Amino acid sequence: MSALVVFAVAALASFGLRASMVLAGGTRLAGAWTERLPLVAPVMLGAIVASSLTVDRGQATAPSLASLAAVGAAAVGVRRTGSLSAALAIGFPVFWVISAVGLG
Amino acid sequence: MTAIDNPLPAAPHASPVRAAVRSTVPLALPVAPFAFAIGSSMATAGIPLVAGWGGGALLLAGTAQLSAIEVLGDGGGLWTAVGIATLVNLRFVLYSAGLRVWFAGAPRWRTLVFAAALVDQTFMLCERAFATNDDPEWRWRYYATVSAVLVAVFLGLQPLGYLAGNVLPAGAGLEMAAPLVFAGMLATAVRRRVDLFAATVSAVTVVAAAPLPGGLALPLAAVFGLTLGVSLEARR
Numbered sequence: 001m002s003a004l005v006v007f008a009v010a011a012l013a014s015f016g017l018r019a020s021m022v023l024a025g026g027t028r029l030a031g032a033w034t035e036r037l038p039l040v041a042p043v044m045l046g047a048i049v050a051s052s053l054t055v056d057r058g059q060a061t062a063p064s065l066a067s068l069a070a071v072g073a074a075a076v077g078v079r080r081t082g083s084l085s086a087a088l089a090i091g092f093p094v095f096w097v098i099s100a101v102g103l104g
Numbered sequence: 105m106t107a108i109d110n111p112l113p114a115a116p117h118a119s120p121v122r123a124a125v126r127s128t129v130p131l132a133l134p135v136a137p138f139a140f141a142i143g144s145s146m147a148t149a150g151i152p153l154v155a156g157w158g159g160g161a162l163l164l165a166g167t168a169q170l171s172a173i174e175v176l177g178d179g180g181g182l183w184t185a186v187g188i189a190t191l192v193n194l195r196f197v198l199y200s201a202g203l204r205v206w207f208a209g210a211p212r213w214r215t216l217v218f219a220a221a222l223v224d225q226t227f228m229l230c231e232r233a234f235a236t237n238d239d240p241e242w243r244w245r246y247y248a249t250v251s252a253v254l255v256a257v258f259l260g261l262q263p264l265g266y267l268a269g270n271v272l273p274a275g276a277g278l279e280m281a282a283p284l285v286f287a288g289m290l291a292t293a294v295r296r297r298v299d300l301f302a303a304t305v306s307a308v309t310v311v312a313a314a315p316l317p318g319g320l321a322l323p324l325a326a327v328f329g330l331t332l333g334v335s336l337e338a339r340r
Contacts, residue, residue: 055314060311
């Protein structure tokens with residue numbers, strides 16, 4: 001149930017963000033945010049990718065070659081195709097092949 | 105849900121429902137693997153389907169949902185998960201400005217109801233479509249249809265991902281679904297050198313700070329990455 005509580009509280013906060021300009025009005029706030037917002041996605045995604053590959057229950061661990069190669073291939077695939085589906089379509093086979101040959 | 109390419113704008117006099125469906129389907133397809141990744145991540149993180157899926161229905165933001173699942177799965181604190189999900193959703197402030205402009209003159213309560221379903225794709229589609237159509241009724245119908253299609257795909261596929269996560273063997277590597285999707289999103293989010301710099305700073309920080317208690321590593325990484333990124337931008 002704690003997961004549901006997390007999502008519910010996050011949903012409330014997110015609704016506040018979604019409704020913020022409707023309630024507050026004006027575009028001055030949006031202008032200030034515009035300068036910093038482009039950095040938010042790279043920062044959060046960089047941290048999350050690194051964390052999901054190298055952190056296990058609060059301890060830093062060395063990522064497997066298969067997972068590193070899969071993530072790299074997924075990034076290149078999406079960058080080249082422009083489609084998020086490529087992340088799974090390319091990343092999973094790379095992961096499976098490298099794991100299967102014993103390098104994972 | 106995620107940011108992807110813009111489709112062509114809707115014709116000014118097309119039926120709003122038909123125009124919305126035609127525009128949304130290409131954008132809804134990439135949502136499918138994302139929803140699947142969320143479902144399988146819920147399973148591997150040990151989050152019950154009802155809690156994860158119900159929470160997803162409340163949150164309606166895939167990146168934030170997946171981020172919170174990752175934090176919870178790594179044993180992070182509840183407030184850390186909430187904080188990360190909220191940080192990830194900061195971009196909604198900008199989208200909110202769009203709502204205000206599109207539906208100026210409409211009852212505020214109605215705009216607020218529609219704000220609940222505001223996601224990346226809704227914003228992108230409406231921004232294009234509304235540039236050629238300022239009829240309020242057309243806009244509302246278009247917005248509602250886009251939201252309905254996206255929500256149906258997004259929520260409809262999460263249980264399938266969850267079931268796959270529970271049925272497939274551990275060697276299938278379904279725990280990789282989330283990092284793969286995030287890596288793909290990172291590849292599209294990094295457009296400038298400063299983006300790459302900030303992402304690298306946050307990645308290094310989160311690993312270095314992993315032993316800190318209470319799931320502090322991610323918030324710390326966010327603060328470091330944003331602060332140093334903004335500093336670098338200011339210097340240039």
